[in-house]
Amino acid sequence: MAQRRLVVNVDHVATLRQARQIREPDPVAAATLALLAGADGIVVHLREDRRHIQDRDLRVLRQTVPQLLCMEMASTSEMLKIALDVRPDSVTLVPERRAELTTEGGLDVMAELGTIGEIVRTLNESKIRSCLFIDPSMDQVKAAHRTGAKAVEIHTGRYANEGPDPESELRRIQDAVRLSSKLELGVGVGHGLNYRNIEPLALMPEIEEFSIGHAIIGRAVLVGMDRAVGEMKALVG
Numbered sequence: 001m002a003q004r005r006l007v008v009n010v011d012h013v014a015t016l017r018q019a020r021q022i023r024e025p026d027p028v029a030a031a032t033l034a035l036l037a038g039a040d041g042i043v044v045h046l047r048e049d050r051r052h053i054q055d056r057d058l059r060v061l062r063q064t065v066p067q068l069l070c071m072e073m074a075s076t077s078e079m080l081k082i083a084l085d086v087r088p089d090s091v092t093l094v095p096e097r098r099a100e101l102t103t104e105g106g107l108d109v110m111a112e113l114g115t116i117g118e119i120v121r122t123l124n125e126s127k128i129r130s131c132l133f134i135d136p137s138m139d140q141v142k143a144a145h146r147t148g149a150k151a152v153e154i155h156t157g158r159y160a161n162e163g164p165d166p167e168s169e170l171r172r173i174q175d176a177v178r179l180s181s182k183l184e185l186g187v188g189v190g191h192g193l194n195y196r197n198i199e200p201l202a203l204m205p206e207i208e209e210f211s212i213g214h215a216i217i218g219r220a221v222l223v224g225m226d227r228a229v230g231e232m233k234a235l236v237g
């Protein structure tokens, strides 16, 4: 089985800080605690509206995270410039809409092949791992492969939201995960994953990376980061 990584998204620590526009709680401190508790890496989404993570956070994280640092970002020239300057280990391109509460869907890679392909090429040339956040669709996986991206993150939101048919959502995820792996793309999953719904995904051997934010940070508020990360790490296997 591929080696499993749990990467912890600390955006919500920044959300709490921004609620008061002061310096605490610091997502950088949360990232250090998450790594000490066994996380394999840290994820932050630098949004165009800077609603939670700030440019300073990304820069300080680059200085303080010795392990995997992943930046999620929109496919814009502003964000690409920041990524090339700060040099996270990995960049995940995500669709971004200002009014959304959180990332709502995967990229439409087919519709944006030109823009996405160009950013992927630049990231690859700069030796920053390129990853595309896509819905569990065979067509999107194939399009992601065509861009030359090194990895995909399959959107698990619809499964996690317990829609009318979670079993068929799970099958869609499984098919997309298998095809990605067959095409030799790195395979991650993320969005809405929590301590109750992770198990069926943990049983899919092709998944290399689990990207989890809200559930871990929400639990850490109540039981502490050490326990919150440790319990998820045990479930991810």
Ligand code: PXP
Pocket (backbone or CB within 6 Å): 009, 011, 045, 072, 092, 094, 102, 103, 133, 153, 189, 190, 191, 192, 193, 211, 212, 213, 214, 215
């Ligand atoms: N992966 C991506 C691409 C995301 O945009 C998010 C949300 O920021 C996550 C994973 C984490 O989702 P959650 O906070 O629901 O665990």
